[in-house]
Amino acid sequence: MLRAAVLLACAAAAVAWRVADDSPYPLHRLPTLYELDHYDRCLREPQGLYCSGRFQLTSEKPSPTFNLIKKISGDTSMFNRSFVHRGVCVSERCPSTEVNSTWRFEQCVQKQLDKYRLQGRLESYHCYTNTPERPPDAPERMFVGALLLILFFNFLGTTYDLITYGEGKSKLLRAWSVRANWARFTATYEDGDKRLLNLKPIQGIRCTMILFVVLAHTVTIDHYLYSGNPIFFEKILHNPLTIILRNGSSMIQLFIVLSNFLYGYGTLIYAKQHKLRLRDLPLRILNRVVRLSPVHLGVVAYAATWWKRAGDGPQWDSTVGAESDICRSKFWLHAFYLHNLFDSNNHCLLQTWYMAADMQLFVVATLVLIVLEQRRWRPIPVLLALTVGSILLNMALAYYFDWKVLLYITSPENIRSLFTKVESFSAYYIKPWGSLPACFMGLLLAHIHNYVQETDYPITKHRFLTFVYHLMAPLCLGWICLGNLLVEYKSPLFTAIYLGLERPVFAFLACIFILYACNNVDSYFRRVMSWRGWQVSGRLMLSVVCLHWCINMSGVAGRRTLTDFSVFSVAGEALSTLWWSYWLAIPMTLLLEYPFLKTFAAFFS
Structure with a gap:
């Protein structure tokens, strides 16, 4: 463990040393990318006016400075220097009796740009004064009402459980008992079903x-902020040691594989005693909705209402405020898990695209399992054919639409804009067909695992697969790092093939590890993943996934000054986000997720 920590520290130091290199461009000849005046001091004045915004730079006459800006803007490894971001205390820098705050802001920034012989056109802005905060609107009051109702149900259920000493007959009331849900949360089920105990490594x-x-999301959010050293991100994204951030998106496919593997295996166990019928599809979808929606929609509802009020600062409205408005406009798309299909260039809680894709693939997986059961087709050849077919489909779509993997399109400016209007992201990465091969591979893995469990098939006799299993970590890392070499090949045919294989290859490696680990083939990595603490x-996990974006954004969007980033500051920010996400996930799981699940079970048991 100490050796791993030393290696990690050395790697971080190496990255930090590499990103300290100077820029190849004379950036000192250009306006700085970000500037911020003192926010709180500005608004202490009765007539204080503070504005922050984004300006597009232009030049009316031929200018060496503007030529340099155009040259840098054409380099995708750099931020677009044809835009500058300013936070200005207008009332202090440019006192005036003019009531038009936008005009005053533009003129104030233009004075700074005159020395570069450039003009700035205001693209987006927010202005702040000492005006009172508006009263809560209807959606905000509804959120508070729903929160109080949930707390009341938990109080009622817990009181009932305590009075009846845990032996009350009302399943509906006991579903809302914090004491009973805590017991379920901390249980390890060591004496449970052996088939389920074999799945312990999955939680790890x-x-x-x-x-x-x-x-990865910490790095993404930090690109939003007014930075004192933007060159840090310009250099770090093209450091070979940070390839996992640029080409690690395929790791999300592991969650898709796990979700469909667990669902498929559970369905196969269920099918041994019950018949799978098409008319059960609505109830299965409802069960899935109840599993995800309380936590998912609870966080989205908060983001759409009170999140905007949770802080302030010169960067708050352009980050948290803007995303909160998107969450409000897309709430019903989130409610029906369609937010990755419609208005997909505007993101409310970026990570929730996975939940929409997972729900859509859940419907596909359920239909496939029902058809396989009713038609009595051989499942493994059919699922193998579906996997290959979906891979070829994505290759064909990528070739036709010129889609590329994130490795090709990851740039500071694209990250800062959350890949807005980047078709490879909005039309492939977050869409269900992009994860379709992993879905079929998860179902295929479920059938293979079920066969191995029922027949005691000795999977270790396959020496090559066993060898791959023991080298899983370096092979997965090696596949991701291979992108450093493959990124040089940019022909349409090659990029289409690479896009079609990038995710499935990683998913295939994950399937091998899951199969062997869940059939008790020993390895050091399996022992680590089977630690009892992972079970709790x-x-x-669902609450952590939903919460961490809000927590991270809230922690940094309220900063009053330019942020100087480093490898260690980003790592510290990520660990802090993870820490608070887990702590806040506990009450969300106990008071929201478990009660709704048990309420559903009480009605449909």
Whole structure:
């Protein structure tokens, strides 16, 4: 463990040293990308006016400075220097009796740009004064009402459970007992069904993967902020040691594989005693909705209402405020899990695209399982054909629409804009067909695992697969790092093939590990993933996934000054986000997720 920590520290130091190099461009000749005046001091004045906004730079006459700006803006490894971002205390810098705050802001920034012989056109802005905050509107009052109702139900259920000493007959009331839900949350089920006990490594895999998800989202959010050293992100994204951030999106497919593997395997166990029927589809979808929606919609509802009021600052409205408005406009799309299909260039809680895709693939998986059961087709060849077919489909679509994997399109400016109007992201990455091969591979894995469990098939006799299993971590990392070499090949045919294989190859490696680990083939990594502590923390995963974006954004969007980033500051921010996400996930799981699940079970048991 100490050796791993030393290696990690050395890698971080190496990255930090590499990103300290100077820019290849004379940036000192240009206006700085970000500037911020003192926010609180400005608004202490009775007539204080503070504005922040984004300006597009132009030049009316031929200018060496503007030529340099155009040259840098054409380099995708750099931020677009044809835009500058300013936070200005207008009342202090440019006193005036003019009532038009937008005009005053533009003129104030233009004075700064005159020395560069450039003109700035205001693209977007927010202005702040000492005006009182508006009263809560209807959606905000509804959120508070729903929250109080949930707390009341928990109080009622807990009181009933305590009075009846846990032996009350009302399943509906006991579903809302915090004491009973805590017992379920902390249980390890060591004496449970052996088939389910074999799945213990899965919780460890989930908890490990969420570390990389939070780290990647931390880097994404930090691109939003007014930075004192934007060159840090311009350099770090093209450092070979940070390939996992640029080409690690395929790791999300592990969650898709796990979701469909667990669902498929549970359905196969159910099918041994019950017949799968098409008319059961609505109830299965409803069960899935109840599983995800309380937590998912609870966080989205907060983001759409009170999140905007949770802080302030010169960067708050352009980050949290803007996303909160999107959440309000897309709430019903989230409610029906369609937000990745419609208005997909505007993101409310970026990570929730996965839940929409998972729900859509759940419907596909259910239909496939029902058809396989009713038609009595051989499931493994059919699922194998569907997997290959979906891979070829994505290759064909990528070739036709010129889609590329994130490795090709990851740039500071694209990250800062959350890949707005980047078709490869909105039309492939967050869409269900982009994860369709992983869905079929999860179902295929469920059938293979079920066969191995029922027949005691000795999977270790396949020496090559066993060898791959023991080298799983370096092979997964190697596949991601291979992108450093493949990114040089940019022909349409090659990029289409690479897009079609990038996610499925990682999903295939994950399937091998899950199959062997869940059939008790020993390895060091399996022992780590089977640690008892993962069983408890893994139950918080849904809440952690939903919460961490809000927590991270809230922690940084209220900063009053330019932020100087470093490898260690980003890592510290990610760990802090993870820490608070887990702590806040506990009450959300106990007071919201479990009660709704048990209420549904009480009605349909």
